[in-house]
Amino acid sequence: MWWGFATDLGYNGSTSPLFCSFFKPLVFFYVSSRARESLEAIWRISQIMIRVLIIEFVLILAFAAVACRMFGNEYESFQDITSSWYSLFALSTTVNNPGIWMPIYATTPSCSIFFVTFIITCVFYYHSLVLSVVFQTYIQAVTEVHEQTTSDRDDAIRLAFLALLKDGQSDYISTTSVRKCLQIVRPHYNVLKMNALLEIVDPTNEQIIDYPTFRNKIRRALNSSVRTARTATxxxxxxxxxxxxxxxxxxxxxxxxxxxxxxxxxxxxxxxxxxxxxxxxxxxxxxxxxxxxxxxxxxxxxxxxxxxxxxxxxxxxxxxxxxxxxxxxxxxxxxxxxxxxxxxxxxxxxxxFPIFRDIVRRSADVLPAMGGPLMLVVSVIHILVCFGMVIWGGAIDVETLMKNTELTPFYCLNNFNSYREGLITMFNIAVVNDWHAIAAVFLYADRNSSAIIVHSFFIFAICIMVYIMVNVLTAFFVESFVTKTTDAADDNQGEEMVVRKTKKFRIQNSENTNVRRVRSSELFSSTNFDSVEDEDNDDENYLLDHQDRSVNSTASSTVSSFATFDIYEREGFDQIMRTVTGMSDSDQEAFARSVCDYLERFESLTSGREKVGYMVCCQQSMNRFGNRRFQTSSRCFLTDDTLHKVVSDMHSELLALTSTRKNSFGNRCLVRTFPRIAGDPSQNLEIAATLLRYQPAATLFVSRIRSSEATSGTK
The missing domain is CATH 1.20.120 (Four Helix Bundle (Hemerythrin (Met), subunit A))
Structure with a gap:
């Protein structure tokens, strides 16, 4: 029986298998949240992946039945339906192409039509489909899982703001408090570098920071690295x-x-x-x-x-x-x-070579974000090695099989006699090349040499490691190394304006996309900043959370010396996932702005009706767009901090309610009412929220002031 096999998994020389070795990878998922997110994502896509693989197996079975009828009488590889299916499955992985059908082509050239059709269907078409399905479903699942944890990040930022509030203050914190915290996080930064870092949090140099600015800027400051600018001396x-x-x-x-x-x-x-x-x-x-x-x-x-x-x-x-x-x-x-x-x-x-430098820098950003998928791959390899050692541990006699002329030379070194040899074997299988020759070695094992056991194990390993895990890693790399196109225009020459646009492709990384140069003095208050032109802040289109502005600091007339720094914003896991899913902050903000534009036009067509406040909350970019009335109308009912907490809680609750039924999120609505703090007690503030889009999440909030009788039914 299989559980009586001797393996090298025993403890203190015991020959009985140590089955708890199968569960050693659990430590990865215990200590790493990214590994847990990747595991949950794989579990979510398991059903659709099983269906896709079953379709491929049935497709190969149909071709195998035809091949068995056409070539079964003359060629051993197609003599029955089982061997025919196995041969065509190996052909679908291209390990025996064209060797398996060249003998048939030599005698009957017209039969090449069958094999060319099979290769085009299974290799070029269906395997590309499998890659697409694996990647899209996995990325969608892991992003959904990751978004469920973003509410904890928002709560942590809000608690940090409350902790920095001083007695008697309720809306603002001082830059001095933020400076002390940043000095603890970056003890090696001098005064000049710290001022350059504070410029991110307080770009207007007002010495006070409100919660929207703190919420939107502090993460950028923590992800930024300030380095002394290099000059061409x-x-x-x-x-x-x-x-x-x-x-x-x-x-x-x-x-x-x-x-x-x-x-x-x-x-x-x-x-x-x-x-x-x-x-x-x-x-x-x-x-x-x-x-x-x-x-x-x-x-x-x-x-x-x-x-x-x-x-x-x-x-x-x-x-x-x-x-x-x-x-x-x-x-x-x-x-x-x-x-x-x-x-x-x-x-x-x-x-x-700039492109090679960009690849190296981008790899430094992408590889840490791939910790979860890599841990999954390592865990799968470990489990398959343990299974192989249980089935064939010590069953491959290397010295004897070295003399076997029917095997590929030295391929008997791919075995499961030890854990090290098992790792090498599974790695070679993941590469796919000649896996059928490796499987042939185990047909000469001392035990469990049945073709059903051997072929089932290796086909299962190919499906799990190659079709799922390797495809996930490959697609992740392809989408992570995004090439950007930049347009460069020449200056005016003479009296005519001549614009020549040239497109330059480059690998996106923090060195060429998220870098800006600033100048800093020892006195932060004496440094002036030139910011971009302000957005339109009228009543109908107001950005509640201040937009990220690319700012450059200029020299002040009262300070004689400055230090020039380059600020690099490192890409964390969130930024990498946004790149992989193809939805950047600018895309989501454009969606939110378009919604606000539609609401503005709708409101202009309903003059004389009840005026309401509206806001669109972008979960990914952490920005909130809407009209000014949403914030001003709530000040008699809620403080700004409470309003932000209510918005975050309602958004998180909507995500939790729609996590199981994603297609019905538009029918779900949350309503909250709040009494007036002071004044007319018969009036209540009503805030309603619904999801506009689940992936990435965007929530529409509507507020209006109603009488207590009208809102009594919604409490």
Whole structure:
């Protein structure tokens, strides 16, 4: 029986399987909220994925029945329906293409029509459909799960604002309180950098911050990194020129010199390039923190880290040559660390290609956001390895199967005799190539060598790992590395205005999309800021939460010295998910503005009717659009802080009510009434809310003042 098999999962040499090893990945989902969100998303899409895979299996079965009837009498791969289905399934993964049908094509060329039709249908069409379904359903599910947790973020921001309020204040907090909190979070920032960070939270330099501004700006400040701006000084340009010379010289040295034993001075050239590369890395790192002693290009963990590793490895090679191991290195008796380090340092050339720099920077943003899917992939691999060890642990005799001429050479090393070998086996299966040859090894196992057991296990592994997990990761990467198109216009030439637009494609990352340059002084109050033109703040189109403005600080006449900084806004998990789902903040705000425009036109057509306040709340961008009446009419009934709390609670409650029935969210409405704080007690404030869109969430709020008798039925 299968549970009596000996495995390497035992404890203290026990040969009985340790079945609790299957549950070890649970620690990922216990400590990581992103892993839990990914697991819940996979669970949500499991039903539709099962249906899609069943359709593919039935489609292959139909082709298998035709192939069995056409080729079963002459070819062993199609002699019965089972072997025919397995052969065509392997063909759908392209592992045996075209080897499986070339013998048939050699004798009957017209039969190629069948196989070409099958490949076009299953490989090009249906597998693309599977990729699309997996990606769209997974991203939609994980975004819905993630949006359910955003209410906790809003509550945390509101509690932080209340904690910073001083006695006697109810609507504003001082920038001094925010500065103290930011100094705790960024203790390494000096006064100038802290002022540049405060400029994000308080762009108008009013020294006080209301809750809408705090709610909208504080997360940007926490996600921003303030760095000293680099200027094109002669020293900086010299360092850049030195970096180019070293990169080109090292590239030519590795490609043209290594391997030519007749070149007598290659050792000295390698030493020179190594020492110059180490010097250039030291200048970039600037351990003594010398002023104006840094190149224009910023320190990069990837490029400069590899350059430092390469220099240290080459230094080991220099020590080898100095110790007299040169002859043994040339004869291959001793490993050549000098040339190894120079080969690693070839990546230095890629620094000077903007698209490669953008890819590296974007990878630094995307990879942390992929923690949940990666944990799922690791968990699936671990569970499949444990299953493989339970079924075939110790059942593959490597020495015997090495002599088996019917197997692909060395493929018997793919087995489940140990956990390490099982990981290698499952990794090779995830790559798909030659998985059928790996499966053939287990047909010669000491136990469980039945074709039904072997083929069922590997087909199941292909469906889970390749069709679902790998497709999720692939599609996630494809959508995350979004290329942006920018239009550049030339200046006016002569009296005629000549505009030439050129489109430039680039990889979106925080270095080229979320960076701006500011100047900061030691006195924050003495710095003036030039902001963009204000939005129209009339009664019919008012932005309750102040819009994010791209601002540049300019020098004040009362301050003589400034420091220039570059502010980079790091992309967190929320921003990455917005990019993947294709819905940016600007898209959602455009939707909210269009709704407000329609309401404004509707209100203009109903003159003399009851005037109401309305507002559209964008869950993703955290902005709220509407007319001024929504806020002004509520001041006799609710404080601003209470109003924001009511709006957040009603929005969260609507999301919770519609989480199970997404198609009926437009029919759900919440109504809340509030009595007047002071004045006429017969009047109540009524606030009604409904979801305009579930994904991404946008809520419409309507407020009006009604008599107590009219609202008694809605309490």
């Amino acid at each position: 002669p020293l900086a340009m010299g360092v850049e020129f030195l970096a180019v010379i070293i990169a080109v010289a090292n590239f030519l040295y590795v490609t043209a010199v290594i391997g030519r034993t007749s070149f007598q001075h290659q050792y000295y050239f390698g030493i020179g390039i190594t020492l110059l590369g180490l010097l250039e890395v030291a200048i970039r790192i600037n351990p003594l923190k010398l002023q104006n002693f840094s190149p224009i290009t910023r320190l990069n963990v990837f490029f400069d880290g590899l350059a430092l590793i390469a220099a240290l490895v080459s230094c080991v090679g220099i020590v080898q040559h100095a110790a007299g191991y040169g002859n043994s290195i040339q004869q291959g008796e001793t490993f050549d660390f000098l040339h190894l380090g120079r080969a690693i340092d070839m990546i230095r050339v890629m620094r000077f």
